[in-house]
Amino acid sequence: MGGSGFYSFLENSNDIKVETPYGPPSDIVSLGTVSGRKIAFIPRHGKLHQLPPHRVPYKANIWAMKSLGVKRIIAPTAVGSLQSYIKVGDFVLTDQFVDMTRGRESTFYDGPITTHISMAEPYCPEMRGVADSVLKELNLPYHPRGIIVVIQGPRFSTKAESEWFTKNGWDIINMTQFPEVVLARELEMCYLNISVVTDYDVGIVAGGSVKPVTQEIVAKTFAESNDKLKNVIKLIIGKLPTERHCSCGKALKGARVGE
Numbered sequence: 001m002g003g004s005g006f007y008s009f010l011e012n013s014n015d016i017k018v019e020t021p022y023g024p025p026s027d028i029v030s031l032g033t034v035s036g037r038k039i040a041f042i043p044r045h046g047k048l049h050q051l052p053p054h055r056v057p058y059k060a061n062i063w064a065m066k067s068l069g070v071k072r073i074i075a076p077t078a079v080g081s082l083q084s085y086i087k088v089g090d091f092v093l094t095d096q097f098v099d100m101t102r103g104r105e106s107t108f109y110d111g112p113i114t115t116h117i118s119m120a121e122p123y124c125p126e127m128r129g130v131a132d133s134v135l136k137e138l139n140l141p142y143h144p145r146g147i148i149v150v151i152q153g154p155r156f157s158t159k160a161e162s163e164w165f166t167k168n169g170w171d172i173i174n175m176t177q178f179p180e181v182v183l184a185r186e187l188e189m190c191y192l193n194i195s196v197v198t199d200y201d202v203g204i205v206a207g208g209s210v211k212p213v214t215q216e217i218v219a220k221t222f223a224e225s226n227d228k229l230k231n232v233i234k235l236i237i238g239k240l241p242t243e244r245h246c247s248c249g250k251a252l253k254g255a256r257v258g259e
Helices: 004-009 058-067 125-137 159-167 177-186 215-239
Strands: 011-016 029-034 037-041 072-081 091-093 096-100 147-151 172-174 190-200
Touching: 004 215, 029 215, 037 215, 058 177, 072 177, 072 215, 091 125, 096 177, 125 190, 125 215, 147 177, 172 190, 177 190, 190 215
Parallel strands: 072 190, 096 147, 147 172
Antiparallel strands: 011 029, 029 037, 072 172, 091 190
């Protein structure tokens, strides 16, 4: 899952349309290879970035991936920093999220069998471990863990909201991590988020010395980090073990009431 800059990332790619019970995905799916591995790519916001965060068809996207046989998802995102020690240009390997969205469809299991999956550890520990070793090997500025607060969008935060998030000890802010990561776990797929810090949220953690975040700033900074990010992801793909050794693929075991 990612932005339009990743189309050239795939080798020997071809595009296919995928139908799902939840409507069409954000766009056509590109299939190709990276580091000898088969890869499926969906532009989260559509090829023309026509889908704002609260309108992304998260259920269709995740279902499409599952239907194609995907077992692991790498989901890079642009984020704002809520803490002064997390600087613009840094990478963050998210390990926890806080959901501040409203009304998003966030489960495949609406009945008749009630299903409660564990989200104590939302992000795949095995994939995070591989990503950690790659970022360390490349000597890039990164944070091995981070709490991401997910807001509804499409607007950015007010200063009051941003200050509250910072005081709660949350690290970064974004609009798309929920429900994407939850839906992936419900279908027993591994999920890794690599966040790229593009700004200080509303300028609060910078003591008011920077301008409030704008989409122009986000896009410019993310583009500047794109080549580094693609290299990181390529190396991660090559280093992932063929077989999974995490518990993500067993998320439904014991989760269904009455089973």
